[in-house]
Amino acid sequence: MQRVLSCFFALFLGLVPLASADVEVKAPDVLVRDVTNEVLEIVRKDRAIQAGDTQRVFGLVQDKVLPHFNFRRMTMLAVGRDWRNATPEQQGRLVDAFQTLLVRTYSNALTQYRDQVIEFRPVRQTAADTTVQVRTEVRQSGAQPIGIDYTLEKTEKGWKVFDVVVAGVSLVTNYRGSFGDEIRAGGIDGLIRSLEEKNRSLETPQGAK
Template sequence: MMKLFRTTIAILFAALLSVSAWAEDTGPKATIEATVNKIIEVLEARNDTSKLTSKDRDAIRQSVEGKFDYAAMAKRSLGKPWLELDGVQQTHFTSVFRDLLERSYGNRLSEYKGQKVVFADAELKGDKARVESTVIDGTRETPVEYRMHQTDTGWQVYDIRIEGTSMVRTFYQDFKSTLDNGGYDNLLKTLEEKIGKLKENDKS
């Protein structure tokens, strides 16, 4: 009887440890830390550290898949005009926004030269979280904060603040000036042309 009791306790204890480990591994800090580390692995594996190849970009895209809520980012960046779009248009704009994000902010990743990234514990508030990190480059330290929310598929990033500046807010301000001078169709055309130029520059 005592042996059965001990065995049962051991199984329950192991189960609790597994649950705790699972909960910790899928928390906001662990999620973004693992994602960033995967990106760093891709960057460190490059043969030519001066640029990103198509293979590098594909690997980075796979690393962040499911960890960034591009629809939420696109919606916040576009503002009220988002509500005037139908489902197909919203999906298309989200795709264009993702391409823009990967090409513009993604290009900065090519500048990676072994900088260290340190993460602080997540600050939780309901279904939202803030995870602060510091990019250490010699004596220079750059604060990068990830705003995340809980979704049906786990924690996802909906905004990034670099040195206090919101990425989504920056896009919103840029988009608004274009919207004011030609509406949504003009914005979409402008973004698609910009993405095309960025892709051409990557080939040169």
């Protein structure tokens, strides 16, 4: 699953918006397609990122990507029914820790991006739809194509991603199993500690000069 998630994070930056106004105007599939193509071209030419500067990527993700994901809903789905047993403070820490985990994992993986080709599938959508799945496929020489599907919801602030399905495996569903094990072993606080420890292990001084 780690290899599959790395492939997901290699495409994660594709959701960076050209401008905040574009989020309101563009359909979700058009937004993903246009910006993926533009941003990945920048990544290909950024020598610092290609050299493994994860701090540079981390800052970029925080500024550009985070506003377009509903991390609270993603965390709720990943934690499952145990979410309602958490206090508001615990819920806030869970969201922060899960968000940091995804961003750090992505930032580390994006530095390995090279020349994958992204293909976009037709989207089935009506004007009344408030939830849409944007289907893509990542192709690389010498490897099997990997499907990456983004599930977005329409909100007052534009389209927000709340799940990603990689090679048929839902990101939030995948984490739900491990989160459940952590909660059974140490409760909500145990899960929080586990996530925070994992985040510390993903920290790297590379590129932090």
